[in-house]
Amino acid sequence: MFSLAAALAGVILAALTAYVLLGGADFGAGIWTLLASGPRKAQQRDLIAHAIAPVWEANHVWLILAIVLLFTCFPRAFAAIAIGLHIPLTLMLIGIVLRGSAFVFQSYGGGGGRVFAAASLMTPVLLGTSVGAVASGAIGQWGRGQWVGVGFYAGYVAPWLTAFNLAVGLFTLACFAFLAAVYLTLEAKEAPLQDDFRLRAIAAGAAVVALAVLALVVFPAAPRVHRGIVGLVAAASLGAFWSLGRRRYKLARVAAAAQVTLIVWGWALAQYPYLVPRVLTIADAAAPDITLELALSAVVLGAVVLLPSLYYLMKVFKGRVLKAS
Amino acid sequence: MSDLLAARSQMAVSLAFHIIFACIGIAMPVLMVIAERRWQRTREPVYLDLAKRWARGTAILFAVGAVSGTVLAFELGLLWPRFMELAGPVIGMPFSLEGFAFFTEAIFLGIYLYGWEKVSPRAHLLAGVLIAVSGAASGVFVVIANAWMNTPAGFTFANGTFTAIDPIAAMRTPAALPQTLHMTLAAYAATGLGVAGIHAFMLRKNPTSAFHRAALTIGLLVGAPAAILQPISGDIAARYVARRQPVKLAAMEALYETRAGAPITIGPGIRIPYGLSLLAFHDPDAVVQGLDAVPREEWPNVPLVHLSFDVMVALGTYLAVVGLWTGWLALRKRDIATRRRFLWAVALAAPCGFLAVEAGWMVTELGRQPWVIFGILKTADAVTPMPGLIVPFTVITVLYCALAVIVAKLLTRQIARSPQT
Numbered sequence: 246m247f248s249l250a251a252a253l254a255g256v257i258l259a260a261l262t263a264y265v266l267l268g269g270a271d272f273g274a275g276i277w278t279l280l281a282s283g284p285r286k287a288q289q290r291d292l293i294a295h296a297i298a299p300v301w302e303a304n305h306v307w308l309i310l311a312i313v314l315l316f317t318c319f320p321r322a323f324a325a326i327a328i329g330l331h332i333p334l335t336l337m338l339i340g341i342v343l344r345g346s347a348f349v350f351q352s353y354g355g356g357g358g359r360v361f362a363a364a365s366l367m368t369p370v371l372l373g374t375s376v377g378a379v380a381s382g383a384i385g386q387w388g389r390g391q392w393v394g395v396g397f398y399a400g401y402v403a404p405w406l407t408a409f410n411l412a413v414g415l416f417t418l419a420c421f422a423f424l425a426a427v428y429l430t431l432e433a434k435e436a437p438l439q440d441d442f443r444l445r446a447i448a449a450g451a452a453v454v455a456l457a458v459l460a461l462v463v464f465p466a467a468p469r470v471h472r473g474i475v476g477l478v479a480a481a482s483l484g485a486f487w488s489l490g491r492r493r494y495k496l497a498r499v500a501a502a503a504q505v506t507l508i509v510w511g512w513a514l515a516q517y518p519y520l521v522p523r524v525l526t527i528a529d530a531a532a533p534d535i536t537l538e539l540a541l542s543a544v545v546l547g548a549v550v551l552l553p554s555l556y557y558l559m560k561v562f563k564g565r566v567l568k569a570s
Numbered sequence: 571m572s573d574l575l576a577a578r579s580q581m582a583v584s585l586a587f588h589i590i591f592a593c594i595g596i597a598m599p600v601l602m603v604i605a606e607r608r609w610q611r612t613r614e615p616v617y618l619d620l621a622k623r624w625a626r627g628t629a630i631l632f633a634v635g636a637v638s639g640t641v642l643a644f645e646l647g648l649l650w651p652r653f654m655e656l657a658g659p660v661i662g663m664p665f666s667l668e669g670f671a672f673f674t675e676a677i678f679l680g681i682y683l684y685g686w687e688k689v690s691p692r693a694h695l696l697a698g699v700l701i702a703v704s705g706a707a708s709g710v711f712v713v714i715a716n717a718w719m720n721t722p723a724g725f726t727f728a729n730g731t732f733t734a735i736d737p738i739a740a741m742r743t744p745a746a747l748p749q750t751l752h753m754t755l756a757a758y759a760a761t762g763l764g765v766a767g768i769h770a771f772m773l774r775k776n777p778t779s780a781f782h783r784a785a786l787t788i789g790l791l792v793g794a795p796a797a798i799l800q801p802i803s804g805d806i807a808a809r810y811v812a813r814r815q816p817v818k819l820a821a822m823e824a825l826y827e828t829r830a831g832a833p834i835t836i837g838p839g840i841r842i843p844y845g846l847s848l849l850a851f852h853d854p855d856a857v858v859q860g861l862d863a864v865p866r867e868e869w870p871n872v873p874l875v876h877l878s879f880d881v882m883v884a885l886g887t888y889l890a891v892v893g894l895w896t897g898w899l900a901l902r903k904r905d906i907a908t909r910r911r912f913l914w915a916v917a918l919a920a921p922c923g924f925l926a927v928e929a930g931w932m933v934t935e936l937g938r939q940p941w942v943i944f945g946i947l948k949t950a951d952a953v954t955p956m957p958g959l960i961v962p963f964t965v966i967t968v969l970y971c972a973l974a975v976i977v978a979k980l981l982t983r984q985i986a987r988s989p990q991t
Contacts, residue, residue: 299684302636302676306669312643313669316654317662324655327647331956338644339969342637346973349633353626355980397957532659533735539663547670554677561681561688 249538250531253318254520256544257311262509264307266424266502269417271301273425275344275365276418277445278358288438290358296432298352299562303555305345317540321388322520322530326375329384333375333405340368366418373417377410379521380468380512388524409464416456420505423449427485427501430494439494446497447489453504454482468522474511478504574950576959577649580966582935584642587970589931590924591635595675596709596754597761597792598628599702602682604788606695616780619989620788622686624765627984629683634977636676641966649959653942653952656732660725661715663737668711674704709757710750717745720934721814722943744814748807749934755796755803756930759889760923762793767920768985770913781989783907786916790896790906793923797893800886805849811937812850815944816859817868818937819850821875825860832858837880870939878932885926892919 274293281289316323327334344364347357378384383404386395395401426446433439460467481504488497518526531537571579602624609617643665647654678697685694718724724740725732766789769782776782812819820826823846824835831854834845844854851858861869892915899906906912942949953959 299680302633303673303680305636305640306673306676309640309643310666310669310673313662313665316647316658317666318659320655320658320662323647323658324651327644327651327654328954328956331648331954331962334644334648335962335965338641339965341640342969342973345637346634346976349630350976350980353630353980353984355976357976395955401956532662535735536659536662536737539737540666543663543666543670547666547673551670551673551677554674558677558680561685 248528249534249541250318250527251518253314253531253537253540253544254527256541257314257318258510258513260307260311260314262506264304264311265420265505265509267300267304268307269369269421269505270424270428271297271304272344272365272369273421273423273449274429275348275362276369276422277425277429277442279362279366280445283441285438285441288435289441292429292433292438294348294352296429297348300558301345301348303558305341314540314544318532318537319520319525319527319530320532321390322525325384325387325521325525326379329387329401329404330375330378332401333371333378337368337371337375340364340371344368369418369421370411370414373414374405374410376417376512377413378405378407380413380516381407381409382468382522382524383407383410384521385524388521388530409460409467412456412460412464416453416460419449419452419456420508423453424501424505427489427494427497430489431498439492443489443492443494446501447486450482450485450489450501468515470511470515474507474514478507478511481507571960571963573957573959574953576963577953578949580959580963581645581649583963583967583970584638584645585931585935586928587974588635588638588642589927591631591638592709592712593757593924593927594628594631594761594764595635596702596705596757598624598631598765599679599682599698599705600758600792601762601765601788602628603695603698603702604791605784606698608784608788610691610695614780614784616784619781620784623984623988625683627981629679630977630980632679634973636672638970639672648962649954650942650949650952651954653947656947657718657943660722660732660735660737660740661718664711664714664718664741668708668715671704671708671711675701675708678704706754706757709754713750713753714741714743714746716934717749718743719942720749720818720938720944721745721810722946727946745810748803748810751803752800752807752930755800756923756927758796759793759800759893760927762789762791763797763889763892763916763919763923764793764921765789766793767917770916771920772985772988773907774910774913774917776990777908779990786907790916793889794893794896797886797889797923798897801890804883804886809850809852812858815937817861817864818870818875818934820859820861820863821870821872821937822879822933823858824872824876825858827862828857828860830857831855832860835876868940870937875933875937878929878936882926882929882933885922885929889919889922889926892916 274297278290278293283289312323341364343360347361347364350357351361386400386404423446426442426449429442430439430446433442481500484500485497485504488494488500516522518528520527520530602621605617605621605624608614609621678700681689681697682694682701685697689697718740721744722740723743724736724738726734766786769785769789772782773779773786808819811822823832825832825846830847831844832846834842834849836842846858847856848854850856861872895912895915896906899909899912938944940948940950942952
């Protein structure tokens with residue numbers, strides 16, 4: 246039942262999930278830099294800078310990995326996405342460049358704090374908007390391989406600039422901010438600072454729920470997420486709120502990560518077996534078997550090198566955080 | 571500006587920007603590791619100081635390299651979707667391997683930069699070695715993908731699609747060896763001599779500074795051998811081009827007519843009889859194919875390719891001379907830090923390696939035009955149908971110019987703050 250192509254689509258989904266859970270949280274941390282407030286404003290910013298400095302580049306590579314595997318294994322889907330979403334993806338790249346460079350400039354005394362924060366805000370919205378456009382089937386015309394005779398607005402703007410897609414963008418932003426705030430409760434050493442992020446986590450978690458409910462009401466025609474998944478997301482969300490309320494931060498982190506993971510998988514399952522909904526399935530877009538076989542061996546080989554290294558990185562810098570309870 | 575030209579310009583700006591950071595990302599870890607190793611062996615604080623300061627500079631450059639590399643991964647599709655649709659399954663393999671190599675590099679860079687107090691000295695040094703190895707590997711994989719565009723292999727092409735795809739054969743494309751060799755050496759030569767040049771400049775005023783002496787020595791240790799070897803790898807590369815892409819060679823040398831005993835033309839005026847036949851085939855009477863062998867519309871931009879090639883060769887020759895001079899002084903055990911003329915020569919070499927890298931990259935990219943996959947797919951047929959590409963081109967150019975200014979400022983400040991004793 247499990248084809249080679251489906252396995253690789255699963256690997257790409259796993260890479261995207263890792264990107265959301267790790268890289269997404271780094272963007273979320275940038276949002277909290279922007280929204281730092283109260284008597285501990287400076288400490289909040291310091292904590293964030295220290296938390297993401299050693300890991301953000303490694304976390305970012307998950308996105309590169311997902312893209313590279315996408316164009317290797319599903320070149321037609323990659324081409325359709327790259328054409329139809331040229332504008333939001335280019336804007337997202339600008340956000341990625343600004344966020345990364347401003348952060349490192351700031352770390353080495355070059356200023357750029359505001360650019361870092363603003364880019365952290367803009368990039369997740371564009372990422373989410375692009376995902377929304379794929380999920381809602383808006384780029385289908387590019388998946389058919391007929392690339393001519395499409396007007397600028399109809400072909401390159403209308404597919405992604407919809408209320409639904411922008412709502413997905415905002416939802417992504419809320420999810421990233423939520424993840425970051427939850428993780429930061431564990432990074433903080435002093436109770437008041439911990440409480441700052443606890444409150445932020447609860448607020449962002451509430452925003453996630455509110456946006457999800459609102460979207461269900463406003464967009465009745467939106468792609469349906471499997472009921473079982475919705476139930477699991479709700480359970481994870483309740484778990485996160487409960488553990489934040491009881492200051493059980495380690496549990497809150499597990500619940501928040503599970504909640505966001507389930508959201509990503511819910512999207513994937515909703516459009517399965519399509520990569521570009523209603524036009525290109527995983528099987529349609531798949532590269533020849535030999536390419537898929539080699540890509541899978543590269544993934545296995547890469548994982549053998551990568552996973553112990555990643556574990557080591559996290560142990561060195563997040564060891565205290567990982568053990569904290 | 572046509573959309574095609576805008577797309578090509580955007581790709582050119584993105585690559586020209588990224589390649590500097592990529593070269594530094596490949597070579598700088600080697601310098602840091604040497605400095606750290608010397609600190610561990612000699613316990614002279616100057617080496618630790620050096621390793622830490624270099625690491626700070628590398629952190630800035632690596633971050634900019636990582637994000638500009640992401641831009642390129644997306645741009646392959648954003649600008650050239652038809653190319654990626656066709657070529658993805660064939661050359662996705664080196665890109666995937668590069669992804670993993672780069673991942674390893676990013677992980678151990680985090681440990682190296684922020685782990686001085688958190689891991690054992692041995693583990694720290696090992697992290698540095700792993701950055702150096704994975705950095706070189708990721709460069710090699712990317713260049714293999716580019717080599718494939720020059721000498722495509724590992725497929726059968728019929729009716730506009732690839733069949734019988736063999737990604738391993740594609741990676742073993744003939745241009746892979748000469749190109750990766752040439753590019754990797756270029757990264758070490760440019761970065762090593764770039765660093766050495768900066769410290770040579772500082773030493774002119776302050777010839778007793780132990781810090782700058784140590785830095786100069788390590789920079790030369792990496793840069794000089796690479797600069798000396800580079801002309802040899804260049805000769806290998808040129809002979810491959812002569813056989814596999816004769817049009818590119820003809821453009822590099824501005825050879826318009828096919829002839830035996832072809833001369834070398836340097837700039838617009840100087841001609842060396844039999845030079846090109848000797849260079850390309852190691853035989854003064856060899857027939858060298860000229861541009862007349864292909865229709866005019868398949869010519870690359872000859873003046874630009876020729877000029878870039880001459881600039882690259884001139885700069886590379888200068889670097890090789892500086893490398894040989896270094897070797898000569900080292901063999902005679904002279905104190906290099908007090909020789910003013912030598913210090914000036916090294917200081918002058920600092921930008922030359924990077925300029926040569928840019929010029930060389932222009933030779934190989936412009937020389938392949940009008941093809942994106944040589945002989946298979948024209949660049950014009952690969953471009954995205956998206957109109958108004960001048961807009962993203964302008965935005966990316968402005969963004970990168972601003973970043974270049976900020977990086978230059980930060981690095982200048984880092985260098986100005988370096989110890990004077």
